[in-house]
Amino acid sequence: MKETLPPSPRALRNVLFIMCDQLRADYLSCYGHPRLHTPNIDALAARGVRFDRAYAQGSVCGASRMSTYTGRYVSTHGAMWNFVPLSVGQKTLGEHLRPHGVRCALVGKTHVEPDLEGATRLGIDVTQGEGLLAMEGGFEPYARDDGIWPPGFKVSGNAYCDWLRERGYVSDNPWHDFANSGRGPNGEILSGWQMRWADKPAAIEEPHSETPYTTDRAIDFMKEAGDTPWVLHLSYIKPHWPYVVPAPYHDMYGPDDVLPAIRSEEERQDAHPVLEGFRRDTASESFSRDEVRRTVIPTYMGLVKQVDDQLGRLFAFMREQGIDRETLVLFTSDHGDYLGDHWLGEKELFHEPIVRVPLIVVDPRAEADATRGSASDALVECVDIVPTVLEALGIERPAQWLEGESLLPLVHGHEGAVGKDFVVCENSYAFRDAVRLPIGQPVERCHMTMLRDARWKFVHFEDLPPMLFDLESDPHELVDLGRDPAHAAVREQMLGRLFAWLRARHRFPTIAPAAIEAWNRREREAGILIGAW
Template identity: 30%
Template sequence: MCIYNSRYLCSTRALTNETPLRDAEENLGMHLQDAGYNPGLIGYNDYVRDPATLPHGHPQKTTPCYDNVLPGFDWILFHDEYTSPQYLQWLREKGYPEGILDRIRISLPDVPPEGPGEHLPLCFPAHYKAEDSEARFVTGIATDWISRRKGCGWFLSLNYIKPHSPRICPSPYHDMYAPRRMPEANRRPGELDKPHPYYQLMAAEKQLENDSHLRETRANYYGMISELDACLGTLFEFLKTSGEWDHTLIVFSSDHGDYLGDHYLLDKAHFFDETMHVPLIVRDPSPEADGTRGTQLEGLVESIDIAPTLLDFLGRPKPDRFQGSSLLPAVRQAVPWQGKESIHFEADFRTRSTVPPGLHPDECLFWVIRDHQYKYVQFASPAMPPLLFDLQKDPGEFDNQADNPGNSAIVADYCQQMLRWRMRFEDQRMEHWAANHRRR
């Protein structure tokens, strides 16, 4: 959600998909409306409405539902995970059998009747052809929508599910990459077998211990990325042939990474870099960006920086409640840029089935501060000591240095940094209002 509202999670407390978002109107979509745009959204954005704003008897007042769209956005197509009613109807019209046209079965690979054998099911292709995949369908919806706005200002939030689970690829992407050629996992035998309570939580979630299954999962992930890359190529070619390319800003990113067996984990969560480090590509069509075009800028940035960047491109000031910073000065080399001194991350793990007994739900929380030298993890529970990783000496994050007496000053310093950050980004709307309207 911070991609849209440019706010740290500590200021919204919307840390899970099921957590309602207060003040939802203060998001990128509403500010784009103020700029004269009618922003479109294809896919999903996992937004739960604040129950306090809903009338009595509304079903979402007592049952969390994140199948909503943020205020300010025109919901062109709701396409959650790998399907939507429109997509299933599209396949039906193409002659696909009714037996696979439901939310569950369309997301399952076409495993032969005798079963997958020694392989994971994800090694087998989807039931549909590549040109009929959900990613191609969503891309077509996007190009159709843009074509109707040719020559006019437009904004589109295009949200693909890939390379997210369920892990499935159509041919030829399902076996495009050989499992034997996949990179080794970032892990050590026994690395989760530590007395720290949070490591016990992670140890209870160990996955992909089998090396062949790990490699198959990685090959599948690479295939999903290549399929998505082909769809983006189709989209970009459309922008070029339609005359939209030369004045369209494109920001490509993701909301989280995937362990793929690193640290014996799968999917997202926890505090390792694999879940925090995501792609961020900014394609600025302006001539001022020619100096950095095609290059990789080294520096720390955060997801909250995306919305200010988009508004900056339109010449709009950063809204008062946005906590990120525009990246256009870096892209255009307007000022010397080194990135942020540190980045921040937090997670609430009260809903995980492996939570150690005895923890109060409100103690199931950790904050992370990361810079180029260290990563510091602070837990809310006194039963969970802090963690400290020296990223220069230990980039794989295997050796906790927080319990080393020689590092006590470093731990104290990062704890202070975290406290100052938390104080700085409290909700200070009323203080700002009072300061701006105080009698002089």
């Protein structure tokens, strides 16, 4: 369905960059879910382009987000996993924008870990100005909320927790005790960290839960922004666990709405040792039980539905204010959630439910009218978001920093715009001793890299056999061909493409290729003839 937009009296000047945490693409109705209807996200797709083959560059929150914020692959920026600091030497979206007078702010989660050691070594004051922004991943922390505070942990100085206390939710940790837990018959806390309570409503009024709170802060930002051009990263912490949602969303869906798990008994036989290690994880063992899936997935669906409703509220505000006609909108997720597929829970590996993410781009300008409401099957990546934002705002894209490509040629329907030959995702199981220790792998040899093209998905492991899936004949990735002698030539070809990709990483981030060429010309023109006879 195609939706037209009224013309704007002003040029495009803002960007709303929306990210959900742990949202599977196939849990949106515009991406095919038959029971979970998301009309506001669907309406967004009707106003723009829905990318059906978009891929994250990391299969955990931190690595994926750092790639999205820098426009660089994980191997290049180095923040391989959660809680790994993003080097102060990396350049992020905000640092590309601010010299051009564009305000770059955050509402919600980033998972950015500050490089305090690097800042100390360089004498950077991290309490104010550019030093503070560098520790926040380049974002002005308008309303940062990374959540995920453990039970019993005294929380002070967290804006959301302070806001809850002001509204009568009094405890050391109202994030856990109210927003992410239910109540038993005698008032006891039913912790959201235990999935057995997922079907109980959160002990909080719905308008006070995290998703409406985050939406409120986004509206506050837009009201206060005035005429200064802005990029707002609106980053919802849900539907990431703890799987708890307030009424009425807690029982909107039931066990009958849970789709069958994508898994087979055959894929458990002689499984890859890394895959087998992740299946020993507590979340995987839990989600392998039908009882757990029937309890948790309806709540996951409720969390997605609440996000969609809140986006409807935000989009209505933008229409009333005329903001939508001068704002580029991007909607995506940092990765998906196994929810029991392939006998797994959580994320970290490279099956489609994890690495394929929703990506919708809405450009309100007339140049995008030809593709409005369409779906693209081009292979694209989340590293393409920063180049897209810069091009949309008319800001030069520094080739030495960015490894992604702008999506605007695809959004504008340019002839010859076809996407990429392949996409890449990376992770490390160095942080998972249950995986690493049984196979005797040292920390520095735990890197794993996925390369996916139009047909094949190849996963390379150091010192271990690869994984290989034929997505043409096996779209659900149930048959691993990584050790099949008949596919040795395919594995060799994919390994060669991976090696070529590694050799093409950007080695000179602080100097542009054109500057290197200019230096060589100046040297010759100056008569510097090193080694001449």
